[in-house]
Amino acid sequence: MPLKPLKIKERLEKAKNNPEEAFNIAANIIKGRWPEAEPIIMKDSRAAFLYAFHILNGPWKEAEPYIMKNGDDAANYALHVLKQRWPEAESNIKKSQNAVAYAYQILKGRWPEAEPYIKKDPIQAVSYALNILKKPWPEAEPYIKLNRDAWSRYYHHFYK
Numbered sequence: 001m002p003l004k005p006l007k008i009k010e011r012l013e014k015a016k017n018n019p020e021e022a023f024n025i026a027a028n029i030i031k032g033r034w035p036e037a038e039p040i041i042m043k044d045s046r047a048a049f050l051y052a053f054h055i056l057n058g059p060w061k062e063a064e065p066y067i068m069k070n071g072d073d074a075a076n077y078a079l080h081v082l083k084q085r086w087p088e089a090e091s092n093i094k095k096s097q098n099a100v101a102y103a104y105q106i107l108k109g110r111w112p113e114a115e116p117y118i119k120k121d122p123i124q125a126v127s128y129a130l131n132i133l134k135k136p137w138p139e140a141e142p143y144i145k146l147n148r149d150a151w152s153r154y155y156h157h158f159y160k
Contacts, residue, residue: 019044071096
């Protein structure tokens with residue numbers, strides 16, 4: 001049931017400085033687009049990604065400059081909304097926790113520009129070696145060894 005105009009204004013006022021709250025209202029109360037709140041929602045990368053994914057069910061061009069500022073949200077936007085490469089955001093995506101997923105699902109292979117960042121995270125490095133390189137990654141091994149579980153998984157996969 002749509003909210004009455006007065007209620008929308010009251011809720012917008014309450015959510016004025018809280019993009020996540022504005023997204024939650026759109027998703028859970030309005031259950032659809034809330035054009036009056038979109039200028040607020042778009043300024044938070046996570047809220048904007050969620051709004052594009054759950055509410056718009058597609059790209060939100062006006063929010064992309066905000067979404068691309070956060071590598072994890074940009075990767076999720078590319079993976080789940082655009083479903084294709086997003087070159088303008090790759091400088092941030094390559095530094096994110098989702099860089100391996102982006103390489104695997106979007107690039108469908110190696111991402112040399114991201115490797116200096118990926119190799120420093122033991123869990124991501126193992127995932128990259130197993131799923132992308134499909135071979136040992138000697139350059140990442142000093143970092144992988146910093147995490148006992150990651151090293152064990154890596155070592156048993158490639159050296160035993």
